[in-house]
Amino acid sequence: MLIPLALLFNLVGLPGFQVPKNQSKPPAVSQKGNRNGKVFVVMYHHIKDGKNLMFRSATKFRADLNRMYKMGFRPVTVTDYVNNKMRVPSGKTPVVITFDDAHDDQFHILKDGSIDPKSAVGIWRAFAEEHPDFPVVGTWYVLPNLWGQEKLQRKKIEMLQGWGSEIGNHTVHHGDLRKMSDGTVMNEIAQMNLKLRKLGVPANMPFCPPYGSFPKNKALMKSFTYKGQTISHSSACQAGWCPAYSPNDKKNFTKYSLLRLHGNGRMYGIDWWLNEVAAGRCKVYKAP
Numbered sequence: 056m057l058i059p060l061a062l063l064f065n066l067v068g069l070p071g072f073q074v075p076k077n078q079s080k081p082p083a084v085s086q087k088g089n090r091n092g093k094v095f096v097v098m099y100h101h102i103k104d105g106k107n108l109m110f111r112s113a114t115k116f117r118a119d120l121n122r123m124y125k126m127g128f129r130p131v132t133v134t135d136y137v138n139n140k141m142r143v144p145s146g147k148t149p150v151v152i153t154f155d156d157a158h159d160d161q162f163h164i165l166k167d168g169s170i171d172p173k174s175a176v177g178i179w180r181a182f183a184e185e186h187p188d189f190p191v192v193g194t195w196y197v198l199p200n201l202w203g204q205e206k207l208q209r210k211k212i213e214m215l216q217g218w219g220s221e222i223g224n225h226t227v228h229h230g231d232l233r234k235m236s237d238g239t240v241m242n243e244i245a246q247m248n249l250k251l252r253k254l255g256v257p258a259n260m261p262f263c264p265p266y267g268s269f270p271k272n273k274a275l276m277k278s279f280t281y282k283g284q285t286i287s288h289s290s291a292c293q294a295g296w297c298p299a300y301s302p303n304d305k306k307n308f309t310k311y312s313l314l315r316l317h318g319n320g321r322m323y324g325i326d327w328w329l330n331e332v333a334a335g336r337c338k339v340y341k342a343p
């Protein structure tokens with residue numbers, strides 16, 4: 056590759072700089088940014104030991120945070136991503152960390168009132184204390200169980216929101232929306248939306264259909280009227296296997312079909328895709 060003339064003049068203009076002999080490639084210009092690069096929307100379910108693809112051990116989850124951090128990723132929410140407002144420092148790469156199903160191992164509070172250090176929130180909070188620029192900012196697609204400690208539901212939502220996270224709707228019964236009538240789909244979506252609003256979640260929250268299975272009438276994921284109330288969602292995501300399109304990629308980006316990738320060690324999971332980034336085969340979004 057030839058060195059672009061402008062770059063060459065810039066470089067040779069620096070005091071004491073000489074273009075090294077035998078160098079045919081320009082130096083990497085990492086500070087340039089890449090606003091069209093791919094965005095990782097990582098999907099976690101259980102954070103504990105387990106065999107199937109829905110599990111990520113606490114140790115592996117901690118290692119994911121560490122590896123992403125070292126590779127320059129910084130957390131944002133789904134809403135930041137779909138609104139193209141991913142405020143990460145120049146040269147850094149946004150990552151959207153999402154959790155589905157509101158399992159107890161994601162957010163558990165111990166009898167003494169402290170956060171279980173083995174739960175996802177406990178692990179992430181500890182990591183964020185050492186790395187304040189990687190706070191607990193993510194999107195939590197919840198079911199009515201809301202992490203399993205009934206009296207602490209509102210408190211947990213407030214804590215997550217206080218750190219910069221957001222809550223999304225994952226329906227009431229976690230059924231396959233594609234197989235339901237429009238009326239049942241509306242019940243599933245609206246009742247959870249209204250429950251979350253009562254718990255302090257903003258009305259126009261993000262939505263995640265169970266199994267990434269869209270209803271036959273896809274418009275229901277966006278908005279409809281239910282018993283006189285407007286039910287609306289700002290985005291909808293899929294389950295997934297690959298990084299998502301940049302919100303600047305007008306041709307491919309769509310708010311109501313966001314791609315995600317699994318937070319696990321299998322093919323097309325987070326390890327696999329981070330290896331692709333490290334090898335230069337997957338170009339990720341980088342803030343200018």
Ligand SMILES: [Zn+2]
Nearest residue numbers: 155156265266
């Ligand atoms: Zn789910």
